[in-house]
Amino acid sequence: MKRKYIVPIIILCACTGTMQSWAQTKYSLEDCKQMAVENNRTIKNSRLEIEAAKQTKKSAFTNYFPKVSATGMGFRFNNPLLEYNMPGGNLPVYDGNPANLPAATQFAYFPGISLSLLDKATIGAVTAVQPVFAGGRIVTGNKLARLGVNVNNSRLILSKSEVLLQTEEQYWLIVSLNEKLKTLHMVEMLLDTVYKQADNAYRAGLINRNDVMKVSIKQSEMKMNQLKLENGIKLATMAFSQYIGLAYDSTMVLSDTLIISQNPYEVYLDADQAVLNREEYKLLQKSVEAEELQTRLKIGEYLPEVGVGVGAVYYDYDFSNNKGTSNTMVFASVKIPISDWWGASHDIKEKKYKEQIARNNSQNNTELLLLQIQKAWNELNEAYKQIDVAHETMVQAEENLRINSDNYENGIVNISDMLEAQAMLQQTKDDLTDARSGYRIKFVTYLQVTGRY
Template identity: 45%
Template sequence: MKKLSIVAILLFFGATSIAQTLTLNACKELALENNKRLKESQLKLEASGKVRKNAFTKYFPTVSASAFAFKSSKNFLDIKTDAMDLPVYDGNPAHLETATQFAYVPPINIQTLDYANTAMVTAVQPLYAGGRIRTGNKLAEVNEDVTQYQYNLTKSEILVTTEDYYWNLVALNEKTITLRNYEKLLKELLKEVGDFYDAGLVKKSDLLKVQLELNKVEGNKLKLNNGIDILKMTFSQHLGIPYTENFNVIDSITTILPPQNYYTETDLALKNREEYKMLNKAVETEELQKKMTNGELLPQLAVGVGGMYLDMIDQDNTYGLVFATLSIPISDWWGGTYKKQEHEIKMEIAKNSLKQNSELLQLQMSKAYRDLTESYKQIDIAQTSVSQAVEHQKEMENNYDAGLTSLSDLLEARAIAQEAKDALIDAKAKYKINIANYLKSIGEKR
């Protein structure tokens, strides 16, 4: 990581004269470190992890605290009684009606309960919730798995795009070399024809033909350099680094392994595809959603403990509580039946999507391998064309030196050889890119 940071710093100060060249692996590391899409996927993955951890807390008691206080403008208890005489009770109920002695009770006026302060803490532990807590945790785990697959898919796409930019830049660099060599040959020929012209051995039109071909090369150099600059700008943005003209890649397209080195059976490769894993998780999600609906229709049982403090009527007390709750969703059974049927239909849709898209994924793998084999054969064809074009060029050069062919034929032969070399470079770059695309199609992580 320190080495990568040093590279990034050097690229940032790209105005220096040191050429900044990166390997393919260094480009991949920069792309993964700085790509904004991948950072967004990483944040989503972290968020899904928090959702899973939150779901796990549902296994534990729910603790809550509450407090309540009031002060009233009037007393809630306002009791008034008149004065009265109460018979004295001697223990015999029969004497109450004929009592001769009475006790005087003065009038009573009670005014109280104009305030109250109370606080309560409770802890409730669900004993049975229809399996919804367990199902909810599984749903959170599935969501995290899907987010991980999406992250992996984004990462794979970024790496393939990195290889695409990388090998195209390598190809343009190699075309620059072949064009420079072609230009060198033309300049040597221009000097030779110029000497012949000065000696009166050739016509001026021959000299002009070489000069026109050199002008064409200058135009091609301009287009090629502009293409390289634009590609470097785009590549730098993809890597998340400042653009500098000193930025370049280090490889050349030399190692070419046959397609058989990368081949994997589609049935085996299918299980490695992130899309296939997500399709399976979609089926699992619908199954869990159905279980969640079933749980909503089942009784819910919980027990709890609590403590309460009560300050009222100039007295304060604390109380301990133990309680249990049982909830039966009777009225939900009717609508819940249709909801269960809805999830059964969605399960069938998810299973059908899994089957259909699995076939499409396998077709995609087959096509990617066909593209790979085709591009490999194109390299053979291009190499044969280069050999034939170079041989034709040498023959034309020998014939020209012997005075057996015209200058136009020589220029044409060299132009054909130049085009053949460029075609070979394009074929090799395309093959490298197709390797990356095929490995992505079979779910191989690079």
């Protein structure tokens, strides 16, 4: 190629690379986590559960206030409830002396009377009852309602934590796959160089055609692996986009790298202290509290209920003048469940047993949380040490490839040894990528199980 064409081509390539860079859409890990929290449907449902629990709490608070009710009734009978007929006739005139009635000489005519009462009427009543004592059920119900809000808040925190962890896992999976793709491209470039050397040696009669075919087969294998890897990256990116609520974009670039900046001891936390930070632990304590409150509610059902109230009644039927009339009243009520205490003793014992079950479950699951924290710490340390081992192995593989390259050029080793050294380098680089991405995931997992994520 003539030199005068070299510079324009370099400039064109640089411009093309710049335009590709501009066309790319870059997302940091924090960007993706924020989108996941905002768009994840599980978190949205958790927020709705909190709002529902708040409404239940407000509803329970209304039990402290008087209960106002209104009743209306109208009726009409086929026959009046009260019917009275008095026949007419002559009635003796009473002069004030009872002794003269049997022999009365003066009479007054009475035409008779017929009465029909209560054939139809309309009644309306309004009452307001203020509970004075309800066996503690109102207070306990409000405590349960507040506990429900707290439980749903803890569940929201757990949902966020799980979503963030899943986001990190998928994020670092895509980053590690892209790193492996870079390694594959590096190996392909090495294979291209080896192929040229082998082809030149074959043309010079230094090696046979079989050695060239070995390199060619290896190149075809690399191309197939590249296709599989690119398809894997595309599928992983599509799944990741769906998870964080983002439309799939083929130009998406994840900007964070696998560079490790923190060692495990920077985030170590004693397990006994860490378990207190766990929302799961808080939920276990709340489950015990909920059972205790349920027991109080059950006891309250068998205690006396006392209430006071006022009322007003309106009748549209009056015995004297057939006109509507109204009346008011004040009252007090006491309800004492006497016969229910027979069954109550068994119901309360049942609740006490459930309280103890909740305490046992809380203790057992707390111990499991401690084991989980210790397990996460062990795995984090192992993952950190695995990076050093993988890095040392990769350095040895690079040195091995360098020695084999020199020996191959000097005719000391054959092309199979050269290809094996390249494959070993690729594998060790992939192992280092896996070790770094694994450490990233173990790192956030440890933060999660210690209640800090």
